[in-house]
Amino acid sequence: MSGKLRPVGSRVPLPTSSVMSLPWERFYVAEYTASGTEALAMAVSIAVAGNSKVEQPEVIIPGYGCPDLIAAILALDATPVLVDLLPDTPFMDDTLVRKSITDSTVAVVGVGLLGIPERLSLLAEICREKSIFLIEDSAQCFPPFSTEKPLADLVVLSFGRGKPINLMGGGALLYRKNLSAELRDVLLQFPKLPQTIGWGWYLKRFIFNLLLTRYGFWILEKLPFMDVGRTRFNELKSISRLDLSLSLLNAGIRDYWSRPLLYHRYTRELQFLEQQGWRLLDTRTYGEFGLADSNPRIRFGVLAPDMVTRNKVWKALNASGIGANALYEVALPYIGGVDQALIGTDLPVAHDFASRLLTLPCHCDVSDSDITRVVNVLKDECAV
Ligand SMILES: Cc1ncc(COP(=O)(O)O)c(C=O)c1O
DSSP: OOOOBOSSOOOOOOOOSOOOOOTTTTTEEEEEESOHHHHHHHHHHHHHHTTTTOSSOEEEEESSSOTHHHHHHHHTTOEEEEEOBOTTSSSBOHHHHHHHOOTTEEEEEEEOBTTBOOOHHHHHHHHHHHTOEEEEEOTTSSSOGGGTSOOOSEEEEEOSTTSSSOSSSOEEEEEETTSOHHHHGGGGGSOEEEOOOSHHHHHHHHHHHHHTSHHHHHHHHHOGGGOTTOOOOOOOOOOOEEEOOHHHHHHHHHHHHTSOOTHHHHHHHTHHHHTTTOEEEOGGGSGGGTGGGGSOOSEEEEEOSSHHHHHHHHHHHHHTTBOOBOTTOSOGGGSTTSOGGGGGOOOHHHHHHHHHEEEEEOSTTOOHHHHHHHHHHHHHHTOO
């Protein structure tokens, strides 16, 4: 047994004594939260408060994504409105975004997927025109795109497992410095939890990091009750702020910036796939994101020509010890536990995207020989 390379996840750092400036400080103020989902719920609560005349607020989100988006919106008694994607991209179709906006819409959530930020300039233009909030969900991208260009009114970060900065939980809501005092005060209704970094935390960190090793992950995946890799909808039952340890956050950010940009090698060596109907989800493909091209990524996404080919390669990579996976596998309404009422939503492109997406590991423990193995498996499986 040589273990298995996990699909995603960075090791939890140790708190550091040195403090650095945080990437968002120029334009945004941070309120730390117990999770990314809770940060999103707080963002929605601000958008709802900012449109207090709306009786049944609606929030626009993409039709492919994390079910926590739905949980955060429902927790505020708002209605999620799902919008389909542009073909072969993780981006919402902007024509459909415009069409989905009603008098009840209070916000659009632009969600970055696998390190690729949404097209925030375009979404910001739409939101400005319609006087609604733009929320950047940057749980999967660090730093948020808005820290360079303050396009979003509110930005969401997650420090959970499988995220760019893994602190074993926590998140942040960033609000623009010019947000009115009245709307800032909305946050005060949420209780603030302490964060204790004591021996219990160190023990949890030790076990957590052990499970990220090749042997640890191999064992974890064999435990049926752990249901590793399965995404399910979980209702959001409480929303709290968190007194996050800044020395831990600083350590996480430092560790993040020290990671190699492995996906550049994937981009170079997997070019041959494009001639065979695959599509690499590379920031360079999407012009506006030059900035994000020098940020470490959590996974590298590829779109197979069809579901059968995706499933064949997915199986072959896992059989060779590489934890490739299909992320959510299905469009948002079809994730287990999501409100059945959403199932009728017409999302042909999101379904197609879900059926073809494969993610390749891109974390700090991916070695040169792992990438060579990934490339060789893809060459063998896709030989014409
Ligand atoms: C895009 C996105 N937003 C929000 C969340 C929720 O973050 P958390 O797990 O910290 O609640 C996730 C989690 O996977 C996510 O991928």
